[in-house]
Amino acid sequence: MAVIAGLALVADQIVKWSVRATIPRGDDWLSVWQLALGHNQNDGIAFGLFAGAGRAVGVVTALVLPLVVLALGLFARARLLAAVSAGLLLGGGASNLSDRVLRGEVTDYIEVGLWPSFNLADVAIVCGACLLLWIIGQDEDERTAPR
Template identity: 40%
Template sequence: MTAPPPAARPRRTAHALVLALSVYALDQVTKVLAVAHLEPGVRRPLLGEVLQLHLIRNPGAAFSFATGATWVFTAVALAVVVAVLVLARRLRSTGWAAALGFLLAGAAGNLTDRLLRQPGFARGHVVDFLELPSWPVFNVADASICCAAVLIAVMTLRGVGLDGSREQRGARAAGEGSRA
């Protein structure tokens, strides 16, 4: 039995948006709880030494990179949110719906912090509170972005398009050989 053509597959936009809204809500609720119940800089074991709660405010990107460029990360997060919303209309792949849902949730979660938290609009610091051994402190939005990155890599390596179509391996190899 052959797979239906991409146009015959149902759209997966709603799947992406439901996932994004769910993860976004989890991110925002956990950040509110972290700010309300954790003391900045004080570690509290959640799963012994494996996972600890450690509240920090991060003005930069992952690993506190470029802490003086908060407005750049605000603009990038906004661009990612817009791009995902535009791409989501073409979704007919469940894998891509999950990937873009996670990406949208993560970008929107951290964008909300940058827009609404201190020290001010578009310069706000992201609330991070989860810490693994030998790993920077992060939040649910950051974990969501990492999930998105893994899914995007898997879908790309499998040759699956946003519309659910599959790239033929031979066609890809032939196309690469002709460009050399």
């Protein structure tokens, strides 16, 4: 879990640093069909929701994250896929939280069509959540299967 979380956090932070260092804010560097790599800032939550609430989101995240770490750590102890899911959720959350704490906003750089811009941390969070839901669904199927 810790390795996946660390990889997600470091990968996202490296890309964010590179984007901030090379692409002027509001500009796109690469645009192919409906996909672009650009430099945007988001002070809300994932996908531009709750814009303007960056500090409040950071405080809530900082308060909730330790509880999430504990719960996911207990859930993931005996399951590899659960550990991967937890690592993705924690790494993505920690990366965006570090942006909020250090900059007051999150750097987003992936743009797809009309969808709000997002970053690798958001991808990790969404993939981790989907994997967690799939695992929970599999567990439920096992519990309700006739024996």
